[in-house]
Structure formats: structure tokens, C-alpha cells
Amino acid sequence: MFVKHQTRMCLLRHLLLPICLVGFCFFSVVFVSATPQEIPISQASPRTGGAQSPGPPVVKVVIRQDLNKKILIALIVSSTLLCITVMMILYLLLWRYRSMNNNSFNGIKGKSDSVKSSGSTKPVVHKVDSVTKGTIPVYEYQLLESGTNKFSDGNVLSRGGRGCLYSACLDGKSSVTVKRLDGGGETDIEKQFENEVDWLAKIKHQNIISLLGFSVYRQTRCIVYEMMQNGSLENRLHGPSQGSGLTWQLRMKIAVDIARGLEYLHEHCHPPVVHRDLKSSNILLDSDFNAKISDFGYATVLMTQNKNLNRPSEYLLDGKVTDKNDVYSFGVILLELLLGKRSVEKPSTEPESVVTWAVPKLSDRANLPNILDPAIKGTMDLKHLYQVAAVAVLCVQPEPSYRPLITDVLHSLIPLLPLELGGSLRIL
Numbered sequence: 342m343f344v345k346h347q348t349r350m351c352l353l354r355h356l357l358l359p360i361c362l363v364g365f366c367f368f369s370v371v372f373v374s375a376t377p378q379e380i381p382i383s384q385a386s387p388r389t390g391g392a393q394s395p396g397p398p399v400v401k402v403v404i405r406q407d408l409n410k411k412i413l414i415a416l417i418v419s420s421t422l423l424c425i426t427v428m429m430i431l432y433l434l435l436w437r438y439r440s441m442n443n444n445s446f447n448g449i450k451g452k453s454d455s456v457k458s459s460g461s462t463k464p465v466v467h468k469v470d471s472v473t474k475g476t477i478p479v480y481e482y483q484l485l486e487s488g489t490n491k492f493s494d495g496n497v498l499s500r501g502g503r504g505c506l507y508s509a510c511l512d513g514k515s516s517v518t519v520k521r522l523d524g525g526g527e528t529d530i531e532k533q534f535e536n537e538v539d540w541l542a543k544i545k546h547q548n549i550i551s552l553l554g555f556s557v558y559r560q561t562r563c564i565v566y567e568m569m570q571n572g573s574l575e576n577r578l579h580g581p582s583q584g585s586g587l588t589w590q591l592r593m594k595i596a597v598d599i600a601r602g603l604e605y606l607h608e609h610c611h612p613p614v615v616h617r618d619l620k621s622s623n624i625l626l627d628s629d630f631n632a633k634i635s636d637f638g639y640a641t642v643l644m645t646q647n648k649n650l651n652r653p654s655e656y657l658l659d660g661k662v663t664d665k666n667d668v669y670s671f672g673v674i675l676l677e678l679l680l681g682k683r684s685v686e687k688p689s690t691e692p693e694s695v696v697t698w699a700v701p702k703l704s705d706r707a708n709l710p711n712i713l714d715p716a717i718k719g720t721m722d723l724k725h726l727y728q729v730a731a732v733a734v735l736c737v738q739p740e741p742s743y744r745p746l747i748t749d750v751l752h753s754l755i756p757l758l759p760l761e762l763g764g765s766l767r768i769l
């Protein structure tokens with residue numbers, strides 16, 4: 342409503358000048374037409390007595406010079422009117438073209454007609470109705486531009502396949518993360534952008550990344566998220582620190598956090614949501630190592646290509662997507678946490694999935710301590726280790742129906758996590 346009102350006001354403002362000019366011309370015409378057209382000159386003879394003799398005829402004298410002047414005025418007025426009408430049409434067309442160009446986005450299911458992000462340089466944040474419920478702040482592009490030092494290289498957190506991620510300071514205090522996607526007209530990027538914003542606008546959970554807002558400017562789409570200071574789980578496990586900062590307990594906390602986020606998607610969202618792109622690079626860690634699931638770009642989009650080898654084979658075969666797909670991906674992450682190996686190792690020849698590498702070895706649990714991530718060797722109760730490994734193997738079963746529900750996974754992990762980290766394990 343607010344945005345519609347604003348649009349109407351803006352239209353009125355733009356039309357005011359032409360309306361005034363037309364009004365002025367209209368009154369000029371009325372005024373000219375209201376002046377006498379003829380000047381009658383009567384030459385009546387003096388009346389004598391009661392007898393009335395027919396007087397001489399009234400002579401109407403039309404002054405020729407005056408007539409010419411009126412024709413001239415009429416011509417000027419009509420040509421001015423014509424000019425103004427043409428100008429008004431051109432002006433309206435130009436205004437419409439400019440507003441379409443500045444805000445060509447028709448996504449978020451039509452809601453972003455309301456996105457008025459480029460008209461002014463004022464750093465204003467509007468709140469508009471989200472797709473379904475709640476509100477999503479719409480940031481002015483200029484605010485994001487200044488918050489990221491004009492999207493400078495110094496602010497780049499990561500360069501992804503679909504765009505760059507920047508750190509930004511929007512209110513002068515806390516920092517946020519801005520994902521900038523260029524090529525918004527391309528349907529693939531547009532769809533992912535819409536998916537991401539649509540889903541995150543609806544989903545609010547402690548273990549799912551928070552959407553702070555978005556912006557649409559020409560072909561550029563930006564999504565603003567909360568800052569996750571400890572980056573991705575992938576980077577923590579396989580980056581320079583090689584998992585040394587992640588203790589056994591912290592790894593269990595991360596596993597439980599992910600399972601909680603997934604349980605929310607599968608069991609508490611109506612209809613259930615399948616993430617479809619769960620992997621360690623999409624698990625983000627905040628300053629307290631709380632894990633949150635991110636990247637909902639594929640949450641409902643049917644994939645034609647499968648870049649993610651974390652995904653189970655049936656995904657490729659018949660394209661059916663069930664919540665068990667996410668359970669498989671969760672199992673892969675659990676194996677990464679236990680073994681410290683990447684989901685897909687890329688040696689010189691064939692890439693090998695951690696599943697095909699680890700599952701045969703895990704058939705004999707006595708092998709487990711030998712293949713465990715060296716960073717956590719000897720730091721946990723062996724019974725707990727076997728239990729977690731058994732859960733991981735169940736999750737990556739080739740047959741989806743043999744995999745457990747994420748809620749069962751969660752409830753088998755909670756007793757292994759200390760009370761102070763959100764589990765139910767009491768350490769005496």
C-alpha cells in the first residue's frame with residue numbers, strides 16, 4: 342500500500358507541470374474566444390414624434406486587421422497545445438523507460454515493483470511485504486555500495502561461481518555480508534536469487550542463516566546476510582588450519598546444529614523444504630561456532646546438472662527429490678567431520694567421494710581409529726566415536742528408504758553432546 346501510494350505521488354509530481362501548461366493554454370483560448378467578435382456601428386436617425394420611420398440599416402463593421410490577429414492567436418495557441426501534448430507524451434515515455442530500466446526486476450513474485458532503489462542517493466531502507474509473511478528490508482543499492490567501499494577488492498570475502506561476497510558496514514557499527522550477483526537478467530541467476538530470498542524470508546531458525554535484506558539495481562542483485570565470523574565449515578576443516586581449531590566436542594556441536602536446522606526444514610516447515618545443496622561450504626560458523634545452513638538457491642529449483650558429488654546417485658538417475666537426499670548429504674558432512682577428508686578428493690586421476698573411500702573401511706570398526714582425522718585422535722570416548730560413525734554410514738546408504746529420518750539422527754547425536762553445548766550429555 343505504502344509503495345503504491347508513493348508511485349501515485351511520483352506520477353502526480355511528474356504530471357503537474359504539463360497539466361499546468363495545458364490548463365494555462367486552455368484558459369487563454371477561452372479568454373480569446375470570449376472577446377467580442379464583431380463591432381456593430383449603428384447609425385440611427387433622430388426620432389421625430391411617435392411616427393417611426395424605418396431607420397437606416399445597422400451596419401456591422403468587422404475590422405479586418407482584428408480578425409487577422411485572432412486567427413494568428415488561434416494558430417499560436419493550437420500549435421502550442423500540440424507541442425505540449427507531444428512533449429507530454431515523450432516525457433511520460435521517457436519517465437516510464439527510466440523507471441523500468443532502474444528497476445527491471447519482476448521477481449520475488451511481483452512484489453518488487455515496490456523496490457525503489459535507484460531514484461535517490463539517500464540511504465533509505467524500505468520495508469515491503471515479503472512473498473508470504475513477515476517483511477524483508479529492501480536496501481538502496483547506494484547504501485550497499487558505500488558500505489562495501491564501492492564493492493572494493495579489500496572487502497571481498499570470497500569469489501563464488503555466481504558472484505562475489507563482500508563484508509560491509511551499513512550502520513557504522515556491526516558488519517554484515519553482501520552477496521552481489523551480476524547478470525540478474527539471466528534466468529538462472531534470477532531464479533536462484535528469487536529462491537534464496539523467497540526461502541530465507543520465510544525460514545527463521547537459529548541454525549539457518551538470517552536474511553537481512555536485498556537490493557535490486559539494474560542487472561545487479563544483492564543479498565544481505567548476517568556476518569558469520571568463522572566462515573565455512575569447509576574452510577575450517579580443509580583450509581590452512583586443517584581442522585586443528587575444531588575439537589571433538591565442537592564437531593559434535595556442529596553436527597547437532599546442522600541436524601537441528603535440517604529437522605526444522607523437513608519436519609516443521611509446511612510443506613517440507615529440501616535443501617538439495619547441503620555441503621560443508623554451505624555450513625557457516627558464527628563467532629561462537631554455532632553452525633547455520635546457508636545457500637537456498639537450489640531449495641526448490643530442479644537441477645539439470647549435478648555439480649555436487651555429495652549428492653546421492655538416485656538424484657542423478659530419476660531426478661526425484663526427497664528429504665533423504667539431504668540426509669545423505671548430512672552423512673557426507675559427518676564423515677568429513679570424523680575423518681577430516683574432503684567430500685570429494687581430487688587426486689591426479691579420478692575424483693573419489695569420501696563415501697566410496699570410507700564405507701568399506703568402516704565395515705570393520707576396529708579400523709576407525711586409524712582413519713580418524715589426526716587433529717582429534719584420542720580425544721573422545723571410543724563408544725561415542727563408533728556411534729557417530731554408525732550414524733554416518735546409515736545416512737549414506739545407497740537405498741534412500743534405508744536412510745534414517747533427520748529427526749532420528751538428531752536424537753541419536755544429542756546424548757553425545759555436553760549439556761553446556763546444547764546436548765544432553767552430563768560430564769561428571
Ligand SMILES: Nc1ncnc2c1ncn2[C@@H]1O[C@H](COP(=O)(O)OP(=O)(O)OP(=O)(O)O)[C@@H](O)[C@H]1O
Pocket residue numbers: 498499500501502503504505506518520550566567568569570572573576622623625635636
Ligand atoms: N554470511 C557469511 N558470512 C561469512 N562468510 C560467508 C557468508 N556467506 C558465505 N560466506 C563465505 O563465502 C563462501 C562462498 O559462499 P557463497 O554462498 O557465495 O558460495 P557460492 O557462490 O554459492 O558457491 P557455490 O555455488 O560453490 O556454493 C562460503 O563458503 C563462506 O566461506
